Each structure stands twice: as C-alpha cells, then as structure tokens.
Amino acid sequence: MIENSSDSSTADRPQFLDVPDLQSIFGVGRSKARLMMDALPSIRVGSKDYITSAALNAFVTENGGIPVKWPKRKR
Structure with missing residues (x-):
C-alpha cells in the first residue's frame, strides 16, 4: 500500500524549473525567459528545457x- 505522506525523500528531490517558472520568478516575458534559459546550464527533455533551482541559484551567485x-535584428 502506498502512503501519501510528505517524508524527507520527496523533499530531497531537486525542483526543476522551466520557461514559465523563469517568467514568474523574474517577471519577464516568454522571449526573455527563453533567452535566459539558453544562457543557463539547462537540460533538455523532449522539447522542453529545465534547470534545477539549485543550479539557477549557483549560476546567478557565481556570475552576478x-x-x-x-539577437541582432534581421532587416
């Protein structure tokens, strides 16, 4: 039987953030959040990119x- 309790095993799992999460955290639009995700050390699963919250915090701390x-505008 599977119990539905919040033990420490689920709390130890990394929290994965995607583009909509970056939008809400930094208060930016989709295009800027997408550019931010491209600059971060993210992983791709299928067609979506993810970054752990710990990796995001470490990157921002190290790089300021x-x-x-x-991108340059095409005319």
Missing part, C-alpha cells in the same frame, strides 16, 4: 546575474 543578449 544571467547574461541576456537580444
């Missing part, structure tokens, strides 16, 4: 932020 550069 997330470098985002808008």
Whole structure:
C-alpha cells in the first residue's frame, strides 16, 4: 500500500524549473525567459528545457546575474 505522506525523500528531490517558472520568478516575458534559459546550464527533455533551482541559484551567485543578449535584428 502506498502512503501519501510528505517524508524527507520527496523533499530531497531537486525542483526543476522551466520557461514559465523563469517568467514568474523574474517577471519577464516568454522571449526573455527563453533567452535566459539558453544562457543557463539547462537540460533538455523532449522539447522542453529545465534547470534545477539549485543550479539557477549557483549560476546567478557565481556570475552576478544571467547574461541576456537580444539577437541582432534581421532587416
């Protein structure tokens, strides 16, 4: 029988963040959140990118932020 309790095994699992999570954390739009995810050490599962919250915190601490550069406009 599987018990539905919150023990320490589920609390030890890393929390994975995706683009909508970055949007809500930093208060940015989808395009900027996508550029941020491209600059971060993320992993790809299928067609989605994820980063752990610990990796995000470590990256921001080491680099002083997330470098985002808008691509050059095509004319």
